[in-house]
Amino acid sequence: MNNREIAELFEKVAYLLEIRGDNIHRILSYRRAGETIRDVSQDLSELHEAGQLTSISGIGKTLAEKIAEMLETGRLEFYERLVVEIPESILDLMRVEGLGAKRVKLFYDKLGITTLDGLQEAAENGRLRELPKMGAKSEAKILKAIESLKKHGDGRVLLGTALPIAETILAELRQLPVVTRADIAGSVRRRKETIGDIDLLVAASDAEVVMDHFCGLELAADVALRGPTKSRIVLDNGVGVDLRVLPSENWGTLLSYFTGSQAHNVRLRELAKKKGLSLNEYDLSAVSGNAPPILCETEEAVYTALDLPYVVPTLREDRGEIEAALEGRLPQLVQLTDMRSDLHMHTTWSDGKASILEMAQTAQANGLQYIVITDHSYSLGIANGLDASRLRQQAEAIREANEVIGPDFEIWHGTEMEIRADGTLDFPDEVLAELDFVIAAVHTALKQPREKITERILGAIRNPHVDMIAHPTGRLIGRRDGADVDLEAIFAAAVDHKTILELNANPHRLDLQDTHVRRALEIGVRIAINTDAHHPDQLSFTHFGIATAQRGWATASHIVNSWLPSEMRTFLMSK
């Protein structure tokens, strides 16, 4: 079993224990273990072999034994015993919004409901309302939630989808005269790669006006709840948007609280507690005595009150940032303004939508100093890939574009060359030698067994002409899992051969992902943040890559795009 499968099984165990009515803290241990394991970039099997499973925070003796059992046997006896007691299909019911363990258990115990369809039928036939604490309204809500679940799934969307929506709504609310402050909070602010709910905070002299406007937004397909300080609308795509209208004198604690993550908040509260303070969304108050509560108008003030340096939202995941803050070793994270290049983009020569010059001019307007044009190579026929002859014609076109754009900007010539299914490359060394920068990538046969696909990529890394591996796992978030590659081996080889690995900034990819970046940097891999733009507009994807790099604790010195053209040349010469 791999990390993801182990994480999922622990999360299922947590739900089953919850339905069974087990101790809440035991349940949370399993749930947190699942969440933590999703964040671990190293393979659990490696940690197991090294006897280091319990070095993962939240994994103690018992859970380490269970992980070992799953790794060695591919099964978890504890889970198998649980599903004898409670049918596995019941877990589907927990995915219905508004249903938790208590009601799911009630439906099972009293009506024998074990499936989503069974629940829908019972609701349609008015059988749920006969149960204690249930009524017609609850029944209708459940039907609606089932419909939404069947239509939209769990409703997680890409950051690239959620962020523009959040910014649009925020901009509209800011136009209301009563609004004095407005911010995005939650996972959008932390720039998580996928988003469950959009969280917005507003300070206003009249909450009612804001709520009216919010619930009446054209985007709102449905108003899920409406209170004096909190409302929630649901959009056509199934995404929920929560709005809280709150006072501004304690904006710092509010923004901090609603930005999360929950795990980070828990750590902050523990720190507060050790100082004899209680931290909630409203203030920091003394646990005993009658000192007046501390109001924080800024987040900086919250961290200062806890004797911590400010922790930026992209780090707030309880992945060691609290410890680093306490010890004064928070990283100086890479910023958008550090970027001087984009090393991966396409033009009309292959499957891009704009000319070399259009891409270059947009990149220059975005503040870059140089770019590399990297159209596809010929075996990716679907993308109109270039053969050696067209590649040489393109070299001429790039020379011409350089003349037009003038001396303040450089257009380099490169390729995004296929690593074919058999591991061979699309161009021979003598063709690659003519290029300024060579990317190699896999786009096909991503389902190959681990050893085979890993060896394909390792082969490319070992080729002295290959400067970078693009989107190393090939994942498309929510659509396609990445290839089963041995990233540890790839990171080690990338260091040995001075091969750059890409953090692809396209919001569908974000590959390497944040946890991979973190691990790669520990090993000493050089990372590039590139847009892989197929259109000038997509050159603005860089900020998604920056956010992901920050979530991977990257500083400017880790990111090769911070180098001057001359520095990059020197590096490439040294390979």
Next chain:
DNA sequence: GCCGTTTTCGGCCCGACTGTTTTCAGTCG
């Protein structure tokens, strides 16, 4: 089930909203 500068026991965050109650349980974040 985890964890420890209150360390091997006893904590483990807590407030808003809804629907069903007649004072609160369930769910969510």
